Amino acid sequence: MKLVALVLVPLLGGLLAWPLGRRRTEWARIAAVLALGVDLALALSLLGPAGPGGWLATFELPWIPSLGIGLRLGLDGLSLVLVLLTLLVGLLAVFASWSEIRERVGFFHFNLCWVLAGILGVFLALDLVLFYFLWELMLVPMVFLIALWGHERKTYAAIKFFLYTQASGLLMLLAILGLGLAHQRAAGSWSFAYGDLLGVSLEPTLALWLMLGFFAAFAVKLPVVVLHTWLPDAHSQAPTAGSMVLAALLLKTGAYGLLRFAIPLFPDASVRFAPVAMVLGAIGVIYGAVLAFAQTDLKRLVAYTSVSHLGFVLLGIYAWTSFSLTGTVLQMVAHGLSTGALFVLAGALYERTHTRDLERLRGLAPVVPRMGAAALFFALASLGLPGLGNFVAEFLVLVGAWEVRPIPTTIAALGLVAATLYSLRFFQRAFHGPAAEAELADLRPRELTVLGAMGVALLWLGLAPQPLFEVVAPALDVLLRTAGGTP
Amino acid sequence: MAGEALALAAVLFALGLVGLLVRRNLIFVLLSLEVMLNAAGLAFVAAGARWGQPDGQVTFLFILAIAAAEVAVGLALVLRLQTAFRSLDPDAASRLGG
């Protein structure tokens, strides 16, 4: 029952924030904060020893029994970590947009809450039809967030984002139906329950095609290189909260989908596909890093760093070893925090200077020293400085991937040099050089709190990530056992 | 016999079509349309005669009515066109640019 509440609370919070925002804008913000705060407490209360199969909690209610579709939810360590990340980043996103969003505040928070609810649902759903439903649920409010509160090319970005995700989502729907049909043929009854579909034996070619259907949807979200081009536009055009949610959370649904569905449902096909995926991951690391280096738009630069960082995630997922999966989960969390923080900074800079053009930002360190320090910190996190979460994550991913495939791993490791280049270029371009003459306000206490929370979390993940690993480990063990060892 | 009647219908139809495509004057376009409708009616009547059934003539009646209504509206449009564009060339009224 708690699981249902976990999804319902933000939905209700959003419904409440909308009308309240018409009366007083602060009320909408407070409603959103309260809903997410309550949800966070709820999620924390689910921490505990894992039950059979690694599940911490499950829920089941029939929905369309004749087709075997049910409201099936389940939470294991992996889901829990991502749920906590979602709520944390969601809360920080509300705070980060406190002064940025001034129009249609109620509707903004409605959309924000509903996106978060969709994401939470995706992390919890254990019925494929329900999963698809929630997958689409998180899409629409996100499109609104970009299209209504975005920057100069917001419509273009929103439509591109919508087309990419929608088209790939339909491929996944086809694959879900195909899988359901295969189950019906084999077992004689319809079912879309995750547990039932896990064991379906498929003809290899069919399995490969169905797997590719899932992969397409998740690859667009992740994003895998070649399918990534919606991301720089969406990220750079979205408002700060939108960019945070996109980078920190929405991309993670792709990784989660691969971990939870694409590989366990089609283990053999995934083994065949793994070399391709790992090479794609390595290419993504380098390609994203080179493009990030070339950008002049601050938010686009950060967006391309996401492509690069999630290349590690893809590499780690398809290496499918204990090391790489643990690293992948940590990378998801750490990337969410570091990139989210960079977007907060980019938003703060934009609010003050009204530009995101790196050619025009220069020598800001003496003007806004706190912002400079924060930018340096998160730029270092993004280049993988040891002591911060991203390093441990990338190290574990690369160690795990090395055991499986050394060559793509080596290429990905070179991405660390490229990451240094773009991180330093970003930091030095904006903050170093001859001192700017502008008078700008330094970070305000609210912004400092948001960034400070993210910074402390990154330090914790970098120096003592063990508690996180212990939450995730049972779930990853189950996944590893389900889909066999290293492919 | 019925075959020859159908051939006649086809020739009349083709003549009407050529007129429709070739003439620029809207009056002639409508006129050609009448010829084509008439040819179609002929085909129906011939078919009805071949089988000795009244259905062909019934359909001819319908065509007749349609032709009458069409001509009424069409000629009204011609009048409007003339007042608006001072021309009977339908291309003069092409504002739907591609």
Add this chain to the structure above:
Amino acid sequence: MIALFRLTARVAVVATALAVSRRHAVHALLYLVVSLLAVAFSFFLLGAPFAAALEVIIYAGAIMVLFVFVVMMLGLGPGARPEEPRHPDRWLGPALLGAVLLGELVYVLTLGPRSVEIAAEVGPKAVGTALWGPYLLGVELVGLLLLAGLVGAYHLVRRPPGKEKT
């Protein structure tokens, strides 16, 4: 009497070809009337006297009159100058074709109907029965269509208020 039909058909084709190719609208209409009459005659030969009668009355009569009215209202198109009505160039063709049709008609009337028909006659009674039987809905629809045509035509030619003169 296949020969009779063929002759009628030739008259129809020639008249139609001339109708669509005349420069002058009134001439074209004259040829078209001939063409319609020829088709009406062929209906008669095909054993459909009711259709033939309607063809003459409605097509060659009513619709053509409508055309003529419109042509007159438009001021006779390109050749708008006053014309010599008795000039043989203008009426000779239609008259000749019409004479052929008249000859056929006289021939048929003197010979008697039985021997002329090519197909078995389907009389007005059978058509009427069919119309009010299975095609009743179609008749109603056609009625509505005609009403719509009437309203539409009226609406279209009505001068917009405020604009008194063209």
Add this chain to the structure above:
Amino acid sequence: MLDLLWLVPVLPLAGFLALTFAGRRLAKPAVTAIGVGSVGLSSLVAGAVAAAFLGHMPPGGVHRQILWRWFDVAGLRPEISLHLDALSLVMILVVTGVGFLIHLYSAQFMEEDADFARFFASMNLFVAMMLVLVLAGDLLLLYLGWEGVGLCSFLLIGFWYGEPANVLAARKAFVVTRVGDVAMAIGLFILVDRLGTLDLQAVVARAEAQWAPGSAAVVAVAALLLGGAVGKSAQLPLQTWLPDAMAGPTPVSALIHAATMVTAGVYLVARTGGLFELAPSIRTAVAVIGTATLLLAAGAALVQRDIKRILAYSTISQLGYMFLGLGVGSASAAIFHLVTHAFFKALLFLGAGAVIYACHHEHDIFRLGGLRRSLPTVTWTFVAGAAALAGFPLVTAGFYSKDLVLWRAFAGGHFLLWGAGLLGAFVTALYSFRLVFVVFWGETGTEAGARPGWRMTVPLTILAALSLVGGWLGLPAVLEPVLGAAEEMAEPHGTELLLQVLAGVVSLGGIALAWALYGRPGRHGDPVADALGPVGRWWRAGWGFDALYDRLFVRPYDAVARALEKDPVDRLPAAAAGLARGFHRALALTQNGRLRWYALSLAAGATFALYLVLTL
């Protein structure tokens, strides 16, 4: 007492935190107290730890302090642990001791700077990270310190970031060393994959048990670790960042780019000596790289005009000697040279800093001159440092340590390397006294302005004393239990003595030549550079490595990045959209409002349909 070991790195770290979060609100004396005091306290604790360690040697000569477990995944359990043995003890004493002296010196040198607090915060963080590096009991923690010092180096090179050249130098230093770091990281992957641990002791033990000498895995690991060391210690082919790193304040150059950070590579190779012993080919490579670097850098130092660049190339060259020592299997000689080098090179940098401080930031040695009269303390301490660098026989520390390295090379049978090292020693003596004679003798150039106060002269004096007597410390004897004793000397004692005499003669010869060329009054210009002509210009440009790398890596990367800037992959969906738009245009053309055109297309369509019906 040993349990207080954790305080050694934590104290500077606390200083860093205090200065970062409160530095802007503190008065300068408070900043000085925190910045210098934290390192001073740390050096006192290090001294106490050393006394306790040497007074009561723990079993096995190793003291371990586990602070907490970093993580535990699939059998890999790196710990945040401190590992104290003779090697790390020597290193922490050098880092905290020399570090403290340089901090004290900086208190005056940087006094006028607006960002006083930021400077000390970065310096403290550097000391903390360096201590983590040398105390780490686990290669992953070592890597943390390794990258941490790189970061501080970046921050301090770019300390005066108002100047674009400094910003670029900082970035270059970080990126070039990161190339080496990535190689090292890959080496760590192999270690985890094959040995399942990164614990320093376990790695060496398991490597010896599991890998045959010269097997592919151990060669790969050693080569990759060497890559990291080469980057950090500015050896060929990754040496290009160090001369540019002189953009930082001079105390930074003294601390980071002479005494401590750049020697981290030497430390790493010494620390993982067990692996290098299993990979003899790579160990030879270490010696060859070291020798090549020492010759190249000495040549470059000979023709520089910027006082700090001379010292930078000299540092590269001296690091080459340490690598030579490591490569011929005598880590203790290398570490000995590391320690004496830390003393005399820090001294030389601080002396150079004092000159620069006094002479209005004049870097060109040929515009200086005759400073002997106006800056006596600086002059004599500088001469002591230069003598140590040149290996002036018997009375300087540099003579003993360099001679030990050369002797071990000779004794190991590497005659060619020995000969090259001797040639390097000659050039070293020549360029170090060229510097001394040009700057302190001859006609007066730029007038000395500000006189260095006690906070600058005291560190200079202490370091000068250490540069002279440091050779009698007997460090190799302390280190040999950890680093392994050198093989039994095949040659009789007499040969060693003979070689020492030879080295002394070479050194004195270099100094004499320097006097002949630069010391006598009435000198004009730069005879050596003039004699070398275009070769000299080539050497001055660092043997053209910068230009080469610029062509090979920087520009191609830039070009690729610029070519990709608009993301060519984005053309793909744009092409799909373009296709749809083109299709739309084509269809829209048919929607032209021409009635007869519609009729024609209708007729054509009907005809086509009819044709299909009739033929199919």
